Amino acid sequence: MLRLGVNIDHVATIRNARGGEHPDPVRAAQMAAAAGADGITAHLREDRRHITDDDIARLIDATGLPLNLEMAATPEMLGIALTHRPPAVCIVPERREERTTEGGLDAAGQHNSLAPFVARLRDAGIRVSLFIAPDIRQLEAAARLGAPVVELHTGPYAHGGDGELERLQAAAAHALGLGLEVHAGHGLTTANVGPVAAIPGLAELNIGHFIVGEAVFIGLDAAVRAMRAAMDEGS
């Protein structure tokens, strides 16, 4: 069954708006687990604008679910990943001035800098995924890098781009042919997740902003369940 990874970054965004401890993203992760999430995802950014180092330390054992740590390929983040050893790491590109992750990782152009990074994480027993555009060149680069998983960037699809669903479908099929496990995420909502969930062979979706936003209106438990239902309806 297609797994749902719930990204709890934006619970931390709300907390950080006042600088205190409430709302606690760890409590959100526990509620997401109780509501049927299959994993928890959190992005430790260089500027710590939402999730903090302390959150990562607390999230590791908080839910009984695997933590998927999203991070940039920097020496600092590698050290943090090797200290905490989450079950999974997703390598994302990061620019300080962006509001959210804007593009996919250039796995093809950055082979030489990414290769030792992927190797160190793999050697530590961490499942490595690369967040990339649904692009054949990037998929083949990910396979050459020895990453067992790719996460396809669904942002352009979510923004209604022409032909983007077909790009995701073709990329997923190609990735499966290369022996890669295929995940997807970014910008997914209960309204647009169905066709993505229906892509054959997809293993996991990582979804955050919509679920946390919707939780304001219907509660986090109901928001996670609604996303699960929309995925199940689509697939």
Ligand code: PXP
């Ligand atoms: N996957 C990756 C790699 C991401 O960087 C993000 C955003 O942090 C997501 C999934 C989740 O995107 P959204 O918050 O739009 O659901």
